[in-house]
Amino acid sequence: MPAALNRLTADDDLFLKLHDLYGTALVNQLAWRFDETLDPAVLERLHAHLANGFLARRVMTTAVPFARPWWVPATTAEPLAVQQRPVPETGVLDWLFEQSKVEFDPVTGRVWRLSVAPTTSGGTLLSLVTSHVGADGGAVLFALGDALRRLDAGETPDIATSSGRLVGSNPVGGLSRAHLADAIGQLRAAARGIRAAVKAREVREPDRNPRPAEPRLPLPDRHSPADLVVEVDAAEWNSVAAAHDGTDNGLMVGVAVGLLGRSGRIEGGTQVRVDIPHSLRGIDDPRGNATTGLPIAVPCCKGERTNLRQVRIAIKRAARAYADPATTPALQHLQPVQMMLPKPVLGFFSRTAKAPECLCTNLGETGQGVATIAGVRARSVLMRPVVCTGDTELFRRVEVGLNLSWSSDGDTVTLAITGGDPDRFPTRAALRDHVADEFEAWGLAPRFWT
Structure with a gap:
């Protein structure tokens, strides 16, 4: 019997099936802005360290029904993309955003790309x-931290x-x-999941x-x-959060809910x-995806700041609930069943699936640990999910909402904001107007990247 294989998690499996259905629709991005020129x-x-590290993995499958796919080291990678x-x-x-326009392939192991350009x-x-x-x-931060060391x-x-x-291995013999x-x-x-x-x-x-049907703007067929x-x-961020009996995390949630209200997405x-x-994620955790989601309900008080104390209480309550199987929602227990669903069945269910209204x-x-490359420290470090360009009607059908990603290097908070609803956030300028108004309401002084 070979050593235990590094099987895909339920989240890995779901993202793989969604990739098969929609292609590369969502990626994670870690980005740096340096004032200096980096040595090529x-x-x-x-790049070579990353190509031999935690990100360098590809999917292996078996014909044995219900047996999970597993990870093995990738033998190929996207080359370093250099723009002159x-x-x-x-x-x-x-x-x-242009760097998100790449077609990844989990089967061959082309699942990441490093790009560089001068300014x-x-x-x-x-x-x-x-x-x-x-x-x-x-996983990205773990892989990069190891590569930098x-x-x-x-x-x-x-x-x-x-x-x-x-990442795992593909031992010879005993696989069946x-x-x-x-x-x-x-x-x-x-069976245990169904009982639970x-x-x-x-x-x-x-x-x-539900996403309001109106307004429906005259937009192109494809939307970024x-x-x-x-x-x-x-x-400044921490001071404002504390002044409203909240946390740095709670203020991000408060800003997000305020933006949804200002846009008209939420009444x-x-x-x-x-x-x-x-x-x-634990120490030396081999999983690609090791994250769960904590859903909370936050009142939208249009024209007023979000109550950060309520947000703080709601997050604590959700964390306690998800720590106890008895108070974990039924769908979470059904992940082993989800992994057994063939792609055609998942495709059927995906027709009614909805994206988060607020993530x-x-x-x-995290920025402190990866801000320096070979002795050169970045002016800014950004980490965010990127929703890639897609069909405008698909964005409407799955009801994409608002994504916020918060990180800090100890001195500066960097907030990445993506408005996926094409009719509420049709342009970057429209989103920026809402953000400027919301930050002003909190007494925050934003510095926008351009």
């Missing part, structure tokens, strides 16, 4: 875009001694027995609000979601469902 040789070595043409300071956001001011832009099939935000130490790129060792054992284990897990779901059938999650990046002094007096990703991701002070 350093970036080539960083300098990017103007007013074109940074456009360049960063007209003599600096450097660097982007690491990753497929959500193989890596959540925590090995780069600084002058070590040779190597799977066996780097974070790549955790291993897959049969996994299939039996999955059937048992599904029945017991939790009265547990209710906050409802999401409006995106912004805003910086605020960390001391005043309505409860907004806000989904907050919560990392479950708020707090990445903490």
Whole structure:
């Protein structure tokens, strides 16, 4: 019997099936703005470490019914993408979004891309875009942190001694027995999940609000979601949060709910469902995706600031509820069943599936650990999910809402905001107007990336 394979998690599997249905529709992006020029040789070595590290994985499948796919190290990767043409300071956001236009392939292992471009001011832009099939935000930071440590130490790129060792292997012999054992284990897990779901059938999650049908703007057939990046002094952000009996996380949620109200997506007096990703990643965790979501209900008081004390209480209550199987919603217990669904069945259910109306991701002070590359410290570090360009009608049908991603380097808060509703946030300028008004209401002084 071979060693245990690194099987895909339920989230890995769901993202893989969605990738098969929609292609590369959502990616994660880690980006840096440097005032200096980075040595091309350093970036080539960083790329080599990443190509032998935690992100370098590809999906293997078996014909044994119900046995889960598994990860093995990838033997190929997207090459380092080097742009020679300098990017103007007013074109940074456009360049960063352009890096999301890549077709990943989890089967071959092409699931990440490192890109670099000079700026007209003599600096450097660097982007690491990753497929959500193989890596959540925590996995990206873990992989990059390991690659940077090995780069600084002058070590040779190597799977066996780097974070790549955790990806798994494809041992010879005994695989049929291993897959049969996994299939039996999955059937048992599904049975346990169904029993738990029945017991939790009265547990209710906050409802999401249906997307208003009007207004319906005359838009092109293809749509790129409006995106912004805003910086605020960390001391200022924390001071405002504390003044309103909230936390840094709660203020992000408060801003998000306010933006939905200002845009007309949510009516005043309505409860907004806000989904907050919560990392479950442990030390040397081999999982690509190790995150759960905590849904909370937040009142939208149009024309008034969100009550941050209520947000803080709601987040704590949701965390306690999800820690207890008895108060975990039934759908969460059914993940083993979800993994057994063939793609055609999932495609049928996806016709009525909806995107989050409000997703708020707090990445903490992650910027400090990855801000320096070979001794050169970035002026700014950004981490965010990117909703890629797609059919306008698809955005309307799945009712894409608002995504916010918060991170800090200890001195500066960087907030990435994506307005996916094409009729409420048709352009970056429209989104910026709402953000400027909402920040002014909180007494925050935003600095917008351009």
